[in-house]
Amino acid sequence: MLKVENLYVNYGNVEALHGINLEVQEGEIVTILGANGAGKSTTLLTISGLLKPARGQIFFGDIEISKLEAHDIVKLGIAQVPEGRRVFSTLTVQENLNLGAFTVENDSKIKQVLDWVFHLFPRLKERRQQLAGTLSGGEQQMLAIARGLMANPKILLLDEPSLGLAPILVKSIFSTIREINQSGVTVLLVEQNARSALKLAHRGYVLEVGRIVLSGDAKKLVSDPAVRKAYLGG
Amino acid sequence: MELFIQQLTNGLAIGSIYALIALGYTMVYGVMKLINFAHGDLFSIGAYLGLTFLISFGLVDKVGAPVAILIIMLMVMGLVGLIGILLERVAYRPLRKADRLAAVVSALGASIFFSNSLMLIYGAKFRVYPHNLLPKSYITILELHIPVVRILLLLVSFILMACLYLFVQKTKTGTAIRAAAIDQGAARLMGINVNKIISIVFFIGPALGGAAGIMVGLYYGQVNFLMGWLYGLKAFIAAVIGGIGNIPGAMLGGLILGVIESLGAAYISFAWKDAIAFFVLIVILIVRPTGILGERVAEKV
Ligand SMILES: Nc1ncnc2c1ncn2[C@@H]1O[C@H](COP(=O)(O)OP(=O)(O)OP(=O)(O)O)[C@@H](O)[C@H]1O
Numbered sequence A: 001m002l003k004v005e006n007l008y009v010n011y012g013n014v015e016a017l018h019g020i021n022l023e024v025q026e027g028e029i030v031t032i033l034g035a036n037g038a039g040k041s042t043t044l045l046t047i048s049g050l051l052k053p054a055r056g057q058i059f060f061g062d063i064e065i066s067k068l069e070a071h072d073i074v075k076l077g078i079a080q081v082p083e084g085r086r087v088f089s090t091l092t093v094q095e096n097l098n099l100g101a102f103t104v105e106n107d108s109k110i111k112q113v114l115d116w117v118f119h120l121f122p123r124l125k126e127r128r129q130q131l132a133g134t135l136s137g138g139e140q141q142m143l144a145i146a147r148g149l150m151a152n153p154k155i156l157l158l159d160e161p162s163l164g165l166a167p168i169l170v171k172s173i174f175s176t177i178r179e180i181n182q183s184g185v186t187v188l189l190v191e192q193n194a195r196s197a198l199k200l201a202h203r204g205y206v207l208e209v210g211r212i213v214l215s216g217d218a219k220k221l222v223s224d225p226a227v228r229k230a231y232l233g234g
Numbered sequence B: 001m002e003l004f005i006q007q008l009t010n011g012l013a014i015g016s017i018y019a020l021i022a023l024g025y026t027m028v029y030g031v032m033k034l035i036n037f038a039h040g041d042l043f044s045i046g047a048y049l050g051l052t053f054l055i056s057f058g059l060v061d062k063v064g065a066p067v068a069i070l071i072i073m074l075m076v077m078g079l080v081g082l083i084g085i086l087l088e089r090v091a092y093r094p095l096r097k098a099d100r101l102a103a104v105v106s107a108l109g110a111s112i113f114f115s116n117s118l119m120l121i122y123g124a125k126f127r128v129y130p131h132n133l134l135p136k137s138y139i140t141i142l143e144l145h146i147p148v149v150r151i152l153l154l155l156v157s158f159i160l161m162a163c164l165y166l167f168v169q170k171t172k173t174g175t176a177i178r179a180a181a182i183d184q185g186a187a188r189l190m191g192i193n194v195n196k197i198i199s200i201v202f203f204i205g206p207a208l209g210g211a212a213g214i215m216v217g218l219y220y221g222q223v224n225f226l227m228g229w230l231y232g233l234k235a236f237i238a239a240v241i242g243g244i245g246n247i248p249g250a251m252l253g254g255l256i257l258g259v260i261e262s263l264g265a266a267y268i269s270f271a272w273k274d275a276i277a278f279f280v281l282i283v284i285l286i287v288r289p290t291g292i293l294g295e296r297v298a299e300k301v
């Protein structure tokens, strides 16, 4: 469904991705693991069209999307929940959700997804008139995910949804991601929390300073000595 | 008391003009973090286009002054709005990724280009607006005689501002404008075409500025190619007083500045009218560096 081929991305003169290949099949949860600065966010931002690759291609189905504008990429069915949540803090929860559905024309579809999102995150329904900036960190992460889902995406890109959350919240967020996936949304999950991510995902890639160094089934990666040493604390 | 009320209503009228112009600065700043220094000249262009349309089509004779003024005002708003879009394409978009200073220099260049074009086309002397178009009557409230024109001017400004407010608060595009002002990257991830939002903002701001231009022409009866400079500066001050980037702030800042200036001119000294504007600015910036309704923007500038 999503295929990244030989992707190079630069920030100015600095090359951040040195030829990345990865693939996500329809229905999967795929995780990208890696330490700080490995290039995980760069990869997701490039898929979403906020960064342009220096070389390489990105296919979504049969469509080469790396030269498309970000808003057209969302329209095709790729939504992203960015690192650090980036909710619109001076807008209400409801306005944030409406913006998530910006590309969806069909009002009854929007209503349907909104009901689903409120079912996933009942807390947001209670707070729909509250300013997003006044939510707690965990609630903001819920809002960010909910906002991404409002685009009614085929694939959801999640950039470190567990960042800064208490373990119990991480658990609940991850089980919600599973539920989202089971209702038909493909998931590409970037994480530093390797243990939880590999438990959830079908497959994984390990990124180190701009290169994929390992990939395979999540179960295989969990027991890989190199992964255990670097990401699972031995 | 008579003097006070007269100055107050006059201050509100002129303040609402400042507010209309200030909205252009603040909306562009909100989305682009850029001060459009050519905005005052777009206001002048509005004033001159209004003059041309009023004297050249004979519209006033055909449909009567009120309808003619309304139609011409809408035409002026549309045209100045289009010039605004063009300005962004030519002077700012190519510099989007360049140094901030480059955009400032480009803005100043555009400002000089506009004011000099007006001078070449219309001449350097003051031009007089047709003066028999607006009612000369007064309405009397509690023995105070307030010119009808002044009330009309306030009314039209408030209608324009109310429309803008509803548009920005209640529509999908308006919400997208607010989102783009908060976080452009996140807005793009929502599927918002930020270039389109910028064009819309560069239409609305100049359109309101153009409306202010024709209103000043009608209210004061004369226009000059350099008028945009002082009005632009005052409106910019108003935008900063209210909190730059904040739409209700621009409206409030404009009204406050107009009233203080007008009262100051009456009770302190007319000659110090313009200095008072700067004084108010300095005091507000000392007390509240972000402006009255502004949030912390220092790190963004
Ligand atoms: N805006 C930028 N300008 C210059 N360099 C950048 C920029 N953003 C990221 N980089 C660099 O690109 C590399 C990859 O960064 P990226 O943000 O993709 O890492 P990451 O894997 O998401 O890290 P983290 O886990 O800390 O979020 C890093 O070396 C980083 O310093």
Ligand SMILES: [Mg+2]
Binding pocket: A040, A041, A042, A083, A159
């Ligand atoms: Mg990152």
